[in-house]
Amino acid sequence: MTGDNLAAERPTVEMGELFQTFGKIGLLSFGGPAGQIALMHRILVDEKRWLSEPQFLHALNFCMLLPGPEAMQLATYSGWLLKGVRGGLLAGLLFVLPGFFVLLGLSILYITLGDVPIVDGLLFGLKAAVLAIVLEAMIKVARRALHGRFAYAIAIAAFVAIAFLQVPFPLIIAAAGLLGILRHRVFGAADSGQPADDVLPEPKVPFSSTVKTLAVWGALWLGPLALLVIIFGRGQVFADQALFFSQTAIVTFGGAYAVLAYVAQQAVEFYGWLRPDEMLTGLGLAETTPGPLILVLVFVGFLGASRMSGLDPVTGGVLGSTTALFFTFIPCFLWIFVGAPYIERLRGVKWLSAALSAITAAVVGVIANLAVWFGLQVLFGETSSVDWGPFSLPSFDPAALDIAALAIALAAGIALIRFHLNIFLVLGAAAAAGVILTLG
Numbered sequence: 001m002t003g004d005n006l007a008a009e010r011p012t013v014e015m016g017e018l019f020q021t022f023g024k025i026g027l028l029s030f031g032g033p034a035g036q037i038a039l040m041h042r043i044l045v046d047e048k049r050w051l052s053e054p055q056f057l058h059a060l061n062f063c064m065l066l067p068g069p070e071a072m073q074l075a076t077y078s079g080w081l082l083k084g085v086r087g088g089l090l091a092g093l094l095f096v097l098p099g100f101f102v103l104l105g106l107s108i109l110y111i112t113l114g115d116v117p118i119v120d121g122l123l124f125g126l127k128a129a130v131l132a133i134v135l136e137a138m139i140k141v142a143r144r145a146l147h148g149r150f151a152y153a154i155a156i157a158a159f160v161a162i163a164f165l166q167v168p169f170p171l172i173i174a175a176a177g178l179l180g181i182l183r184h185r186v187f188g189a190a191d192s193g194q195p196a197d198d199v200l201p202e203p204k205v206p207f208s209s210t211v212k213t214l215a216v217w218g219a220l221w222l223g224p225l226a227l228l229v230i231i232f233g234r235g236q237v238f239a240d241q242a243l244f245f246s247q248t249a250i251v252t253f254g255g256a257y258a259v260l261a262y263v264a265q266q267a268v269e270f271y272g273w274l275r276p277d278e279m280l281t282g283l284g285l286a287e288t289t290p291g292p293l294i295l296v297l298v299f300v301g302f303l304g305a306s307r308m309s310g311l312d313p314v315t316g317g318v319l320g321s322t323t324a325l326f327f328t329f330i331p332c333f334l335w336i337f338v339g340a341p342y343i344e345r346l347r348g349v350k351w352l353s354a355a356l357s358a359i360t361a362a363v364v365g366v367i368a369n370l371a372v373w374f375g376l377q378v379l380f381g382e383t384s385s386v387d388w389g390p391f392s393l394p395s396f397d398p399a400a401l402d403i404a405a406l407a408i409a410l411a412a413g414i415a416l417i418r419f420h421l422n423i424f425l426v427l428g429a430a431a432a433a434g435v436i437l438t439l440g
Contacts, residue, residue, distance in 0.1 A: 013050060013082045015090070021048065022075060022094040029071070029095060029290045036071035036292070044078055051078060062340065065356060067252045068332045069292035072096055076336045085213075085337055092336075096329055099291025100298055104321050106285045107302040111313055118435055125434020126284030127277060128405045129427050131371070131378050132412035133287060138367040139417065141360070150183060151361040158365030162261060163372060164391040169262035170251040172366065173359055180358025181351050210338060217334040221246070225327065237308040237316075238323055240271060241301055245327035252294065253359050261370045263300060273304025276377040288427060297324045378405050404437045 025043060029036045037060065044051045051059075059081070063073040072095045079091025113119055146152055154176055161167035225242050232239040244266060252259040260283065267273045274282070282299035289295065298321045305320020306313040372394075376383045380396040387393075408430050415421040415429075 013087075015083065015086070018079065018083055018087055018090060019094070022079060022091040025075065026094040026096070026098045027290055029099070029292075033069065033071040033292070037074060040071070040074060040078065050082055055081065063336075065352070066332075066335045066339070067250055068329075068335065069252070069294045072292050072329070073332050073336055076333060077340055080336060080340055088336060089333065092329070092333060096291050096295065096325070099286075099289045099295045100321070100325050102289040103285060103295050103298045104302070104318065106289070107299050107317060107321065108314055110281070110285075110299075111303065111306050111317060117438055121435035121438030122431045123281050123284070123434070124405070124438055125408055125430040125432065126427060127280040127378050128408035128434070129412040129430035130280050130284045130287070131374050131409045132416055132426075133283075133423070134367065134371045134374055135413055136416045138364065138371055141367060142364045145357070145360040145364055151357070154179065154358055154361040155364040155368075158362035159368050160365075162265075162366055163369040164393060166265075166392055169259070169265065169366065170247065172362055173251050173253055176358045176362035177355035180355040183358070184351050184354035210341070213337050214334070217330070217337055221327070221330045221334060228323075237273075237305050238319065241304060241320060241323045242327050244271070245297060245301070245324050246331070248297065249328050249331040253356070253363065259294065260296070261366045261373070263297070264370070264373055267300050267304065271304065273300060273308065276373075278303060280374060280377060284427065287423065294328060295325075297328050300324060375409075378402070378409060408433050408437075 021043060025036075025040060028039060041056060045053060045056050056078075059077045060070070060074055063070040063077060066073055072092060075095040076088045076092035080088030083090070110119075142155070146155060158172050158176065161172050162169065225246055228239045228242045234240065234243075248259055248262065251262065260279070264276070264279060268276055268279055279300075282296045282303075283293075285299060286293050286296035301320035301322075301324030302317040303320075305311075305323070306317035309316035309319065311319070376394055376396055379402055380398075380400045381402065382400070383394055383396045385392045386395045411433075412426050412430050415426045416423065
């Protein structure tokens, strides 16, 4: 398969050592993509010296072009560089499985404990803190992505489209990408600003090898998807989840916060797998576990299948979580194993860079909508919508403002955005405040 021609360039790494190293990375991968990427750089480049600085940067740039969690894909690509497909598969699995099992356990506790005052208090505090976390994410992405009037216009248009016109997230991403390409064709584009690193020689991969890799991993992804749809049919929860999480894997440009708006549109409002406040709960739980934040979809899959599969809630939930894990991450291996040999060619495609810049700008508007949606759920509880021409405007009762939730959210926001405190410290303090306020 792809990557075998790199054998002469790879350092000698035993599979056992690879397992230990990426197992450690998987267990310590807290703190979002920035922290996870920094951890991999320290271990793989500085400590182990398995990858050079140019290799690591080229891999990171490539993974940022792809849909899906860039940190998980960077781990997969690094493993591929070291041990081919076997190494990439091992590294990618070890990056997500620790967080998967932790979140699966938390999901089981959530569905079995029911309404316990201390648990309700913990979740109340977490939900309020999550609002501040989403706002912080929006600010960070906006600082990186919004440069010039075109980027601001794309962000505002994306916000209006998803918040008031109910335009589906994938359509917004596609439209932003096309506008970026059109602008590049008409006006040209500035240099991407990437550092001019020494470019390592790329492997000469035969086209037949690429086709074989595409066929194998495409079958591993689409084969089970087709079987579930054929056996169960549309409308059955496992078939619907397989399709939904596959679609999510394709459109997750901009990270987990962007795709959560899509999840809110579909999993909450269309499929009814979970309530809006439970989406907040899942995000809070995912923030406290290792692995990519997109593992929140494991919680979504668990709740949906536990309620709609007709099986025992725990059994159905475990199967739903496994469905979410498989169909969210199997495409990531496909992107890496097919695309990695052509990394430099992809990085040199200027129109692709222009499209991705526009998509990143649109993601700012999508995350802003997510912040508004979460804010209404946290601070006012029940909300509705009012149609005004083609627009659907949110409606809520100002008298229903939850002062306690507002206080926790404001405190968390100040701690994160102004003082840059550790996210786990902030989440812990918010959860403790929630317990005190609930029990008091």
